[in-house]
Amino acid sequence: MTDLSVEARLVKQARSECSGGKPSDGSDVQYKRLAQAPNGRSTWCCRGILLCILIAQGVLSLRLSNTAFEDEALYLYAGHLNLDHLLSNAPYHEEFTKYFSGSPLLYPVFAALIDSVCGLAGARAFSLAVMLGATALLYLQSRRLFDMRAALYASAIFSVSQSTLTLGNLATYDATVIFLLALATWIVVRSADSRRPLFCLCAAPVLALAVAVKYAALMYLPVVLLIAGLIVFQHRGRRLSILHGLLLPAATGSILFFALQAASASYVQGLKRTTTEREQGSASLIDLLSYSAVWGGLTVALALIGVILYTREGLREECMSRPIFKNSALLCRLVLSLTLTSAAILAPLYQMYLHTETSLHKHIGYGLLFAAPVAGVAVSRLTGARFRYPFFGISVLVCLLVMGVSQAQARFDSWPDSSGLVKFLKPSIKKNGHYLLENRWPITYYFRKDAEPQQWISTNYFIYADHGGVSHRDDDAYEAAIRDRYFDIVVLTYTTTKVRSEKITKLLKTSNSYRTIDHNSRHGALLEKTYQIWVRR
Template sequence: MTTLLPLAGRRPALPAAVRPRRPLLVRLPLLCLLALQAVLSWRLQNSAFQDESLYLYAGHREIALLLHGTPTYDNYASYFSGAPFFYPVLGAMADRFAGLAGARALSLLFMLACTVLLHGLARRLFGRRAALMGAALFALSGPVLFLGHLATYDAMALFLLAVGAWTAVRAARLPWPVTALVGVPLALAGTAKYAALLFAGTVLGLVALAALPERGLRQALLRGLLALGSAVGCAALVLLLAGHSFLAGVRSTTTARQAGTDSTPLLLRLSAEYGGLVLLLAVVGTVLLVRAGTGRQRTARLLLAGLLTGTALLAPAYQVHLHTLTSLHKHIGFGLFFAAPVAGYGLARIADVGHYSPRRLGIALGVCLLATELGISQSAALFRQWPDSTRLEQVLRTQIRPQTGHYLVEEAEVPRYYQAALAQPYQWSGTYFFAYTDKKGEHLTGVPAYRAALTEDYFDLVVLRYGPTAGLDRQIDSALTTGHGYTLIATVAADSSYGRGTWFVWRPNRD
C-alpha cells in the first residue's frame, strides 16, 4: 500500500505477485504494543474517582428513569460536561455487568481502538514504520494509560474523534460522498464530551489536507465543506433529539466555564511534562517532512504536519485561558493523538531504520524507553491523585440506614455510588452546594444552611476530609462540637499523591 506522504528513504515496495503474505507477522508489533498498553493501564488500581462515581451513578438513574419512570432527583444535564444520556448510560450498563472494573474495561477498549486507528491513519500518511512509532508514543504516554483505566466519557470521546480522523484520511482515495461520514463521529464525540469539539477543526482540516495530494485544491476544499456540513447537520439532529436542556451544561462546563486561579507557569510546566516529548518529536518530524518534499509538496506537507502538531497546543492554550488544572492531563491526551503520527515520522527518520545505523537506532530506542518510563510513572501518579475510599465505605456501610437517614459527605458522589443499594439519592448532601429550611421556616443556602442543619442535628452522619472544599469544611466544623454536639466515631486514612489526609466521621449525640 502506498502512502499519501511516503517516508523518505524507505525501500521500494515489492510487486504484489512476489510480496510475502504474512499478515500476522506484519501485525505482530502492533499486537505486542496493544498488549503492553493494556497491561500498563490495567495495573493502575484505586477506588472510584469522584467523576467515575458521578457518571456511573447518573447512568443508572437515567436507565431507571427510562425503564421505570423513577425520578433521578437531579438535573444532570445542567452541569455535566457531556450528555448524561450518552456515555453515562453506556458506562452504567458495563458497571451493572461487571462493576467498576467492567466500566473501566470499556474505557480500555476505547483507548486500544484509538491506538489501532492512529496506527492506521499514520500508516496511510507516512508509512508503516512511522505508524508503529507514532502509535507507541501515543499508547505508552501517561495521559493515555490513565484514560485507559478511568470510567469517564473521555475515552469514548477520544475514540469517536479517532474514528473521524481515520475516516478523514481513508476517504481521501474514495468517492467524495464518503466524506460525509466524517461528520457522524464528530457530532457524537461532541455529544459524549463537549470539550472534544475543540479538536473537531483538526479532523475537518484533515479531510481537505489528506485529499489535497490526490484530488487537488478545489476537490479538497469541497470535501472539507461537505464534512463540515455533515458534522453541523448531525449535531443539529442530536440537539433536536436531546432538547435544549443540556445547553446550560455546555455553557457552564465548556463555552462559558468559570475561570480558575491556577498560574500560567504551572499549567505550562505540567503540559510540558505530559506532552512535551511527543510535541518536540512532532516539531522535528515536521521539519524533516518539509525538507523531504519539493515544490508544492513542501506546502502540502507543512500544512498537514503543522495542523497535526499544532493540535497538541490546543489543550494547554485552553487550560491557560481558563487558568485551571481541571482535566489538563486528559485534554493533553486528546492532542497527543493528532501529534503522535508526525512524532512517529520524526522518530523513524531519526532512527533511519533503512540504513541500519546502530547510533541512530540507539537514539530512537533511548527515546522510546524514556517515553515508556515517563508514561508508567505519570499514569501511576495520576491514578493516586484521589484517596482510596475502600476502608471508608466499610465504615459507612455500618452506619447508613435506608430511606430515612441524611448524610453530609465531602465528595458525596463516591459513597453514593458504592452505597446505592442502601440509600436513595435524596439522602446524600455534598460540600459544594446545600439548601436547608430550618425549624423557624427560614430558607438558607451555603454556610448558614450547613451550620443550621448541623445545629439542628439534621444529618445522621458527617464525613469531612478537608480536601477540595477545605475552606468550607473549616467554616462549618465548629458546629460539630458546639451545642448538642457530634461524636467522632472513626478516622480513616485518605492518603493520595498530594500527601497524607484523613476522613473524619461524625455522628450526632441524640438522646
C-alpha cells in the same frame, strides 16, 4: 480492497515494468520506491509489533488500581438514575444536563449498563477496549499518512503516555471520545483511496457523536476537517477539495444543530457552563505550563522536529509504501504536519486561558492522538535508514515509558482509597438518614442501592429548611442543619471545599450533638489522605 492487496498489486506492477526497461513516464525514482514498498511479510511483521504494543498498553493500564474516582462515581451514579428512568419510568434527574460536560444520556447510561452486569471493573474494561482501539486506528491512519515505521513509533509513543494509560483504566467520557476522534480521522484518511468521493462524509456522524459524548471534542473538529480537505486536495484536485471542505463540516454541523434543537434548554446551559463559558479558575500560567510540559512536552518536541524533517525531506525511500502526500507536495506536508502538531497544544492553551487545571491530565491526551504520528516520523528519521542509530529510538521510547508509567501511577494515587470508609459506613447507612460528604460521589455510588439521592448532601451547595420553616442557603444552611441535628454522619477531607469544611468543623466542635472519629486511609506509599468523620451522638 485491503491495504495488503493494493500494495501487492502496485509492487508487482512496478517490479514488472522496472525489469522490462525504463518506466513509461521516465520517473526512475517513483518506480524504485514502489519496488521497495513493504511486502506481505513486512506487513504481517508490523502487525505483530503492533499487537505487542497493544498488549503492553493493556497490561500497563490494568496494573493501575484504586477505588472509584469522583468523576467515575458521578457518571456511573447519574447513569444508573437515568437508566432507571428509561427502564422503569423513575423520575428523570435533569440537573445533570446543567453541569455535565457531555450528554448524561449517552456514555453514563451505557457505562451504567455495563456496571450493572460487571461492576466498576467492567466499565473500566470498556475504557481500556476503546483506548486500545484508538491506538490501533492511530497506527492505520499514520501508516497511510506516512509509513509503517512512523506508524509503529507513533503507536508506541501514544500507548505509553500518561493520559493513555490513565484513561485506559478510568470509567469516564474521555476514552470513548478519543476513540471516536481516531475513528473519524481514520475515515477521512481512508477516503483518499476510496472510489466514492463522498466516503469521507461517514465521518460526520462520528464527529457529531464525539461532541455529544463530551463537548470538549469541539476543539478538535477543525483539525479533522482540515486533514480531510488536505487529503482530498492532494488526490481529487481543487474543485473536489472545496466541495468536501464545505460538505463535511456542513454535515457535521447539521447533525449537531438538529440534535441541539431536539434537546432541552438545560443542555445548552450545560454546554456553556462546562465548555464555551466556563468560569475562570485560579491556577497560575506557570503551573499549567509545567504540567503540560511534563505530561506531553517530549511528544510535542518530537513532533516539532518531525515537522521540520518531514517538510524538508519527505519520507525515506526504503520505508515508503503508498504515501498520501508525495514529495513534491511540500506545502501540503507542511500544513498537514503543523495541523497535527498544533492539536497537542489546544487543550493546554484553552485551560491556560481559563486558569484551570481541572481535567488537564485527561484533555492533553486528545491532542497527543494527533501529534503522535508526526513525532513518530521524527523518531523514524533520527533512527536512520534501516535502523542505523537504534539507540536513539530505544532511548526515546524508554524515556516515554518510564515517564508515562510513573505519571499514571501518580494520578491513581491522587485520590483516597475509599474502601475503608465504605466498610466503616456500611452498618450506619439507613433509608431515612442524612449524610454530609465533602467528596460525596464515590460513597453515593457505592451505596446507591442503600439510600436515596436526596439523602446525600454536598459541601458545595445546600438549601435547608429548619424546624420553624425558615429556608437557609450556603453557610447558614449548614449551621442551621447542625444546630437541628439534621446530619447523621459528616465526612470531610479538606480538599475540594477546604474553606467551607473548616467552617463546618468549627460548628461541629462547638456543638454537643456530634463526636469525631478519625479514619485513616492509605493507598500505596506515595500519598495518604485522611477522612475526618463526625457522628451524631
